[in-house]
Amino acid sequence: MSSLQPLRAILDAWTGTVAGTIVAGLERMVSPRAVRLIEDEKGGFALEGGKPENGVTDLAFRDGQFSATNLAQVVRGSRVEIVLQPQRFLFRPLELPSRAADFLDGIVRAQIDRLTPWSAGEAVFGCSAPAASGSDGITTLIAAAPRKLAMGYVEAISGLHPSAVAICTDAPGNGRIKVFEQRSRGAVDPARLSRRLQLVLGIAAVAAVVASVFATYLADSLSTQESELERQIAQRRAALRAGSDGGERSPLALLERRKYETPASVIVLESLSRVLPDHTYVTELHLASNKLQIAGITRDAPSLIPLIEQSQHFTRATFYAPTTRSSSDPGERFHIEAQIEPRNVP
Incomplete structure (x- = not known):
C-alpha cells in the first residue's frame, strides 16, 4: 500500500487541477450574480450587488436568522459573500520561503493549530496573497475565526437557496481574505468533480483492460482459424499436384476415365x-x-x-x-x- 501512495497523490493532484480548471471555466462562462452582505460596526448589514427594484430593507442578523424584506429574491441563485468585521477574527502573520507559495493552503492548514487556539477542524481560516519579504521569502497574513461563528451565518443564508456562500473579512492593509466557502448541491464542486474524474478514469482503465483481453482472445481465435485454412489450402494444393502427376485417383484421371x-x-x-x-x-x-x-x-x-x-x-x-x-x-x-x-x- 505504501508504494501506491505516491501514485495516489499524483492522481489526486492531477484530477484536482483538472476539476479546478473546469469549474473556473464554467464560472467564467456562467457566472452567478454576486451579492455581498457587509457587516457594519453596530452589527447590522448592508447589501451590495442586489437589484434596486427588489427593495431590500431592515437587513439585520437576529437569533440566527437574517431578517429583511425581499432578501430571498435577491439571494436565490446568487453567490453570497458575507463580509464580517475584522474584530471577529484572529490575525497572524506567517513568513515562509518563496518556494512555498505554490503550497500555501496546505502549509497554513498544517500550522493552524500552532498559530491559533483552534485546530483545523474547529476553525475557518484563510490567508492573504503572499508578498515578497527579503530576497528569498514571502509574508502572508492568516485570518481565523471559530467555525461555529461562521456556520451560524452560513446556515442562516443557505435556507434562501444561494448558489454559493462565502465568509470573508477585510484585513487592514492586506485586502479581503476569504476564510470559508460552501457551494450548493446544484453547483459544480471541484472536490466532487475530482472524485468523479477519478471514477471515470478507473472505469476507463477497467474497460481498457477488458478490451485488451478480448482483443488478445479474438486475435488468438483468428490466428487458429487462419492456420486451419492454410492447412486445408495446403491439402487441396497437394491433392491438385498429385492429380496433375497422373495418379489413378486424381481428378484428371477420373475425368479421363469418365470420358x-x-x-x-x-x-x-x-x-x-x-x-x-x-x-x-x-x-x-x-x-x-x-x-x-x-x-x-x-x-x-x-x-x-x-x-x-x-x-x-x-x-x-x-x-x-x-x-x-x-x-x-x-x-x-x-x-x-x-x-x-x-x-x-x-
Whole structure:
C-alpha cells in the first residue's frame, strides 16, 4: 500500500487541477450574480450587488436568522459573500520561503493549530496573497475565526437557496481574505468533480483492460482459424499436384476415365445412321446412360436386330414393344432398344 501512495497523490493532484480548471471555466462562462452582505460596526448589514427594484430593507442578523424584506429574491441563485468585521477574527502573520507559495493552503492548514487556539477542524481560516519579504521569502497574513461563528451565518443564508456562500473579512492593509466557502448541491464542486474524474478514469482503465483481453482472445481465435485454412489450402494444393502427376485417383484421371466410359451422343448417332438401311426412318430416339431406345418405320423390322448388333457400338438389341402396321403407314412401326458399348476413340 505504501508504494501506491505516491501514485495516489499524483492522481489526486492531477484530477484536482483538472476539476479546478473546469469549474473556473464554467464560472467564467456562467457566472452567478454576486451579492455581498457587509457587516457594519453596530452589527447590522448592508447589501451590495442586489437589484434596486427588489427593495431590500431592515437587513439585520437576529437569533440566527437574517431578517429583511425581499432578501430571498435577491439571494436565490446568487453567490453570497458575507463580509464580517475584522474584530471577529484572529490575525497572524506567517513568513515562509518563496518556494512555498505554490503550497500555501496546505502549509497554513498544517500550522493552524500552532498559530491559533483552534485546530483545523474547529476553525475557518484563510490567508492573504503572499508578498515578497527579503530576497528569498514571502509574508502572508492568516485570518481565523471559530467555525461555529461562521456556520451560524452560513446556515442562516443557505435556507434562501444561494448558489454559493462565502465568509470573508477585510484585513487592514492586506485586502479581503476569504476564510470559508460552501457551494450548493446544484453547483459544480471541484472536490466532487475530482472524485468523479477519478471514477471515470478507473472505469476507463477497467474497460481498457477488458478490451485488451478480448482483443488478445479474438486475435488468438483468428490466428487458429487462419492456420486451419492454410492447412486445408495446403491439402487441396497437394491433392491438385498429385492429380496433375497422373495418379489413378486424381481428378484428371477420373475425368479421363469418365470420358472413355460414357458413350458420346455424336458417335452413337453416327454409328446408328450407318447400320440402318435407307428404307428405315427413326421418329424417336432416347439415350439414357448406356441404353439406346429408338422407334420408327421400316419395311422389314426383324432385319434391324442383326444389323444393329453387327455394329461394335451396340449389343443385346431387342424389341421392347410389339411391331405394328397400319394402312396409313408405309411400313412396319418398330420399337428397339440396345446396350451401348462406349467407344469414344476412332
